[in-house]
Amino acid sequence: MTDDVNVGFSETARHEGTTDQPMEFELLDLRWELLPNVFAPFHSPSTASYSRWLPYPRGGSLLEIGCGAGVTAVHAALNGCAAVTATDISQAAVDNAARNAARHGVADRVRAVRSDMFAALDPEDRFDVIFWNSPAIEAPEDFSYTRDIEWSILDRGYVSHRSFLHDGPRHLTENGRLFLGFNSRGNDELIADLAEEEGLRIEKLASTSHDFDDRTVEFRLLEFIRKN
Numbered sequence: 574m575t576d577d578v579n580v581g582f583s584e585t586a587r588h589e590g591t592t593d594q595p596m597e598f599e600l601l602d603l604r605w606e607l608l609p610n611v612f613a614p615f616h617s618p619s620t621a622s623y624s625r626w627l628p629y630p631r632g633g634s635l636l637e638i639g640c641g642a643g644v645t646a647v648h649a650a651l652n653g654c655a656a657v658t659a660t661d662i663s664q665a666a667v668d669n670a671a672r673n674a675a676r677h678g679v680a681d682r683v684r685a686v687r688s689d690m691f692a693a694l695d696p697e698d699r700f701d702v703i704f705w706n707s708p709a710i711e712a713p714e715d716f717s718y719t720r721d722i723e724w725s726i727l728d729r730g731y732v733s734h735r736s737f738l739h740d741g742p743r744h745l746t747e748n749g750r751l752f753l754g755f756n757s758r759g760n761d762e763l764i765a766d767l768a769e770e771e772g773l774r775i776e777k778l779a780s781t782s783h784d785f786d787d788r789t790v791e792f793r794l795l796e797f798i799r800k801n
Protein backbone atom coordinates (compact mmCIF):
# COMPACT_ATOMS: atom_id res chain seq x y z
CA MET A 574 0.00 0.00 0.00
CA THR A 575 1.43 3.42 -0.85
CA ASP A 576 -0.53 6.41 0.34
CA ASP A 577 -2.06 6.34 3.80
CA VAL A 578 -5.78 5.62 3.83
CA ASN A 579 -6.16 8.77 5.96
CA VAL A 580 -5.25 10.79 2.87
CA GLY A 581 -8.26 9.12 1.30
CA PHE A 582 -10.47 10.26 4.15
CA SER A 583 -9.30 13.88 3.89
CA GLU A 584 -9.78 13.79 0.09
CA THR A 585 -13.27 12.40 0.64
CA ALA A 586 -14.05 15.21 3.07
CA ARG A 587 -12.83 17.79 0.54
CA HIS A 588 -15.15 16.40 -2.12
CA GLU A 589 -18.06 16.14 0.29
CA GLY A 590 -17.61 19.77 1.26
CA THR A 591 -18.39 20.84 -2.29
CA THR A 592 -20.97 18.23 -3.17
CA ASP A 593 -23.67 18.47 -0.53
CA GLN A 594 -25.89 20.61 -2.84
CA PRO A 595 -26.52 20.43 -6.59
CA MET A 596 -24.23 22.97 -8.26
CA GLU A 597 -22.74 23.97 -11.58
CA PHE A 598 -19.14 24.24 -12.67
CA GLU A 599 -17.19 25.03 -15.80
CA LEU A 600 -14.68 22.66 -17.43
CA LEU A 601 -13.44 22.18 -20.99
CA ASP A 602 -15.26 25.39 -22.01
CA LEU A 603 -18.64 23.97 -21.04
CA ARG A 604 -20.97 24.27 -18.05
CA TRP A 605 -21.83 21.13 -16.15
CA GLU A 606 -24.19 20.06 -13.40
CA LEU A 607 -22.81 18.34 -10.29
CA LEU A 608 -25.18 16.36 -8.07
CA PRO A 609 -24.56 15.77 -4.35
CA ASN A 610 -22.16 12.94 -3.49
CA VAL A 611 -20.62 12.80 -6.96
CA PHE A 612 -16.87 13.28 -7.57
CA ALA A 613 -16.14 16.99 -8.10
CA PRO A 614 -13.98 17.27 -11.25
CA PHE A 615 -12.56 20.70 -10.36
CA HIS A 616 -10.34 19.85 -7.35
CA SER A 617 -7.56 18.48 -9.54
CA PRO A 618 -6.58 18.49 -13.23
CA SER A 619 -7.51 14.79 -13.57
CA THR A 620 -10.89 14.87 -15.32
CA ALA A 621 -10.05 17.72 -17.70
CA SER A 622 -6.59 16.36 -18.56
CA TYR A 623 -7.70 12.80 -19.21
CA SER A 624 -10.64 14.10 -21.27
CA ARG A 625 -8.23 16.12 -23.42
CA TRP A 626 -5.60 13.39 -23.76
CA LEU A 627 -7.77 10.37 -24.58
CA PRO A 628 -7.68 9.29 -28.23
CA TYR A 629 -11.41 9.15 -28.95
CA PRO A 630 -12.30 6.62 -31.63
CA ARG A 631 -14.11 8.68 -34.33
CA GLY A 632 -17.35 6.90 -35.19
CA GLY A 633 -16.46 4.18 -32.68
CA SER A 634 -17.46 3.12 -29.18
CA LEU A 635 -16.15 4.08 -25.76
CA LEU A 636 -16.84 2.65 -22.33
CA GLU A 637 -16.17 4.94 -19.40
CA ILE A 638 -16.03 3.05 -16.13
CA GLY A 639 -16.73 5.28 -13.11
CA CYS A 640 -18.17 8.18 -15.09
CA GLY A 641 -18.96 10.43 -12.10
CA ALA A 642 -20.65 13.59 -13.44
CA GLY A 643 -20.10 12.31 -16.98
CA VAL A 644 -17.64 14.93 -18.21
CA THR A 645 -15.37 12.52 -20.11
CA ALA A 646 -18.27 10.47 -21.49
CA VAL A 647 -20.04 13.58 -22.80
CA HIS A 648 -16.80 15.08 -24.09
CA ALA A 649 -16.17 11.83 -26.00
CA ALA A 650 -19.62 12.00 -27.59
CA LEU A 651 -19.06 15.64 -28.54
CA ASN A 652 -15.71 14.71 -30.08
CA GLY A 653 -16.68 12.00 -32.52
CA CYS A 654 -17.57 8.85 -30.52
CA ALA A 655 -20.72 7.33 -31.98
CA ALA A 656 -21.65 5.26 -28.93
CA VAL A 657 -20.61 5.94 -25.34
CA THR A 658 -21.47 3.76 -22.36
CA ALA A 659 -20.97 5.51 -19.02
CA THR A 660 -21.10 3.33 -15.93
CA ASP A 661 -20.70 3.98 -12.23
CA ILE A 662 -21.30 2.08 -9.02
CA SER A 663 -23.06 5.17 -7.65
CA GLN A 664 -26.65 5.83 -8.80
CA ALA A 665 -26.13 9.57 -8.19
CA ALA A 666 -23.22 9.53 -10.66
CA VAL A 667 -25.25 7.61 -13.27
CA ASP A 668 -28.10 10.15 -12.95
CA ASN A 669 -25.58 13.00 -13.11
CA ALA A 670 -23.97 11.68 -16.31
CA ALA A 671 -27.39 11.24 -17.95
CA ARG A 672 -28.34 14.81 -17.03
CA ASN A 673 -25.10 16.24 -18.44
CA ALA A 674 -25.53 14.18 -21.63
CA ALA A 675 -29.03 15.66 -22.08
CA ARG A 676 -27.78 19.15 -21.26
CA HIS A 677 -25.17 18.93 -24.02
CA GLY A 678 -27.45 17.29 -26.60
CA VAL A 679 -25.78 13.86 -26.73
CA ALA A 680 -28.30 11.76 -24.81
CA ASP A 681 -28.86 9.75 -28.02
CA ARG A 682 -25.28 8.46 -27.92
CA VAL A 683 -24.46 8.34 -24.20
CA ARG A 684 -25.97 5.41 -22.28
CA ALA A 685 -25.59 5.75 -18.49
CA VAL A 686 -25.76 2.47 -16.56
CA ARG A 687 -25.28 1.58 -12.92
CA SER A 688 -22.68 -1.13 -12.69
CA ASP A 689 -19.99 -2.45 -10.39
CA MET A 690 -17.15 -2.38 -12.93
CA PHE A 691 -18.26 -4.61 -15.88
CA ALA A 692 -20.93 -6.59 -13.98
CA ALA A 693 -24.04 -5.03 -15.58
CA LEU A 694 -22.68 -5.22 -19.14
CA ASP A 695 -23.48 -8.00 -21.53
CA PRO A 696 -20.47 -10.36 -21.62
CA GLU A 697 -20.51 -9.91 -25.42
CA ASP A 698 -20.26 -6.08 -25.26
CA ARG A 699 -17.10 -4.83 -26.97
CA PHE A 700 -15.66 -1.28 -27.07
CA ASP A 701 -12.97 0.47 -29.12
CA VAL A 702 -11.77 2.35 -26.04
CA ILE A 703 -12.25 1.59 -22.35
CA PHE A 704 -11.23 4.21 -19.81
CA TRP A 705 -11.38 4.70 -16.04
CA ASN A 706 -10.22 7.67 -13.96
CA SER A 707 -9.76 5.43 -10.97
CA PRO A 708 -9.90 5.94 -7.19
CA ALA A 709 -6.19 5.27 -6.77
CA ILE A 710 -5.83 5.05 -3.00
CA GLU A 711 -5.70 1.46 -1.79
CA ALA A 712 -8.00 0.89 1.18
CA PRO A 713 -7.55 -2.12 3.48
CA GLU A 714 -9.53 -5.26 2.73
CA ASP A 715 -11.69 -4.77 5.84
CA PHE A 716 -12.62 -1.18 4.91
CA SER A 717 -16.40 -0.50 4.84
CA TYR A 718 -17.81 2.08 2.43
CA THR A 719 -20.33 4.26 4.26
CA ARG A 720 -20.81 7.03 1.66
CA ASP A 721 -20.98 6.97 -2.15
CA ILE A 722 -18.23 9.55 -2.50
CA GLU A 723 -15.71 7.18 -0.90
CA TRP A 724 -15.86 5.07 -4.07
CA SER A 725 -14.32 8.06 -5.91
CA ILE A 726 -11.17 8.05 -3.79
CA LEU A 727 -10.63 4.58 -2.30
CA ASP A 728 -10.47 1.08 -3.74
CA ARG A 729 -10.78 -1.63 -1.08
CA GLY A 730 -8.07 -4.25 -1.60
CA TYR A 731 -7.65 -2.96 -5.18
CA VAL A 732 -10.52 -5.28 -6.12
CA SER A 733 -11.85 -2.86 -8.73
CA HIS A 734 -8.39 -2.25 -10.24
CA ARG A 735 -7.96 -6.04 -10.49
CA SER A 736 -11.29 -6.27 -12.32
CA PHE A 737 -10.33 -3.44 -14.67
CA LEU A 738 -7.15 -5.22 -15.75
CA HIS A 739 -8.70 -8.70 -15.85
CA ASP A 740 -12.11 -7.97 -17.42
CA GLY A 741 -11.24 -4.82 -19.40
CA PRO A 742 -9.26 -6.61 -22.13
CA ARG A 743 -12.13 -9.10 -22.57
CA HIS A 744 -14.49 -6.22 -23.49
CA LEU A 745 -12.23 -4.71 -26.16
CA THR A 746 -12.73 -4.95 -29.91
CA GLU A 747 -9.87 -6.55 -31.82
CA ASN A 748 -7.86 -3.31 -31.99
CA GLY A 749 -9.45 -1.82 -28.89
CA ARG A 750 -7.41 0.15 -26.35
CA LEU A 751 -7.49 0.12 -22.54
CA PHE A 752 -6.66 3.31 -20.59
CA LEU A 753 -6.41 4.10 -16.90
CA GLY A 754 -6.18 7.59 -15.41
CA PHE A 755 -4.02 6.72 -12.41
CA ASN A 756 -2.49 9.20 -9.97
CA SER A 757 0.64 8.91 -7.86
CA ARG A 758 -1.36 8.37 -4.66
CA GLY A 759 -1.95 4.87 -5.97
CA ASN A 760 -0.01 1.65 -5.57
CA ASP A 761 2.29 1.64 -8.62
CA GLU A 762 3.94 -1.66 -7.69
CA LEU A 763 0.65 -3.49 -7.35
CA ILE A 764 -0.63 -2.09 -10.65
CA ALA A 765 2.59 -3.26 -12.34
CA ASP A 766 2.19 -6.75 -10.78
CA LEU A 767 -1.47 -7.01 -11.79
CA ALA A 768 -0.65 -5.93 -15.36
CA GLU A 769 2.12 -8.54 -15.52
CA GLU A 770 -0.30 -11.25 -14.30
CA GLU A 771 -2.70 -10.32 -17.10
CA GLY A 772 0.03 -10.28 -19.75
CA LEU A 773 -0.18 -6.52 -20.22
CA ARG A 774 2.58 -3.95 -20.50
CA ILE A 775 2.09 -0.37 -19.33
CA GLU A 776 2.79 2.73 -21.36
CA LYS A 777 2.53 6.23 -19.87
CA LEU A 778 0.96 8.42 -22.56
CA ALA A 779 0.78 11.76 -20.74
CA SER A 780 1.04 13.24 -17.26
CA THR A 781 0.66 16.43 -15.30
CA SER A 782 1.47 17.38 -11.71
CA HIS A 783 -0.60 19.32 -9.24
CA ASP A 784 0.47 20.79 -5.90
CA PHE A 785 -1.95 20.03 -3.07
CA ASP A 786 -1.41 21.43 0.46
CA ASP A 787 0.32 18.25 1.63
CA ARG A 788 2.08 17.00 -1.52
CA THR A 789 2.51 17.07 -5.25
CA VAL A 790 0.44 14.49 -7.10
CA GLU A 791 1.11 13.28 -10.62
CA PHE A 792 -1.88 12.41 -12.79
CA ARG A 793 -0.98 9.99 -15.60
CA LEU A 794 -2.83 8.48 -18.49
CA LEU A 795 -1.66 4.86 -18.72
CA GLU A 796 -2.35 2.46 -21.55
CA PHE A 797 -2.34 -1.31 -20.97
CA ILE A 798 -1.23 -3.18 -24.07
CA ARG A 799 -1.32 -6.96 -24.65
CA LYS A 800 2.20 -8.42 -24.78
CA ASN A 801 3.22 -10.74 -27.68
Ligand SMILES: C[S@@+](CC[C@H](N)C(=O)[O-])C[C@H]1O[C@@H](n2cnc3c(N)ncnc32)[C@H](O)[C@@H]1O
Binds near residue numbers: 613688721
Ligand atom coordinates in the same frame (compact mmCIF):
# COMPACT_ATOMS: atom_id res chain seq x y z
C1 LIG B 1 -11.92 9.54 -9.48
S1 LIG B 1 -13.65 9.37 -9.74
C2 LIG B 1 -13.76 9.87 -11.45
C3 LIG B 1 -15.13 10.39 -11.85
C4 LIG B 1 -15.21 10.92 -13.28
N1 LIG B 1 -14.86 9.92 -14.23
C5 LIG B 1 -14.34 12.12 -13.44
O1 LIG B 1 -13.24 11.98 -14.01
O2 LIG B 1 -14.73 13.22 -13.04
C6 LIG B 1 -13.82 7.59 -9.80
C7 LIG B 1 -15.22 7.09 -10.16
O3 LIG B 1 -15.18 5.66 -10.18
C8 LIG B 1 -16.39 5.18 -9.58
N2 LIG B 1 -16.15 3.81 -9.11
C9 LIG B 1 -15.35 3.40 -8.09
N3 LIG B 1 -15.40 2.08 -7.94
C10 LIG B 1 -16.23 1.61 -8.91
C11 LIG B 1 -16.70 0.31 -9.28
N4 LIG B 1 -16.33 -0.78 -8.61
N5 LIG B 1 -17.56 0.20 -10.33
C12 LIG B 1 -17.95 1.30 -11.01
N6 LIG B 1 -17.57 2.57 -10.70
C13 LIG B 1 -16.72 2.72 -9.66
C14 LIG B 1 -16.66 6.16 -8.45
O4 LIG B 1 -17.99 6.10 -8.01
C15 LIG B 1 -16.28 7.49 -9.13
O5 LIG B 1 -17.37 8.08 -9.77
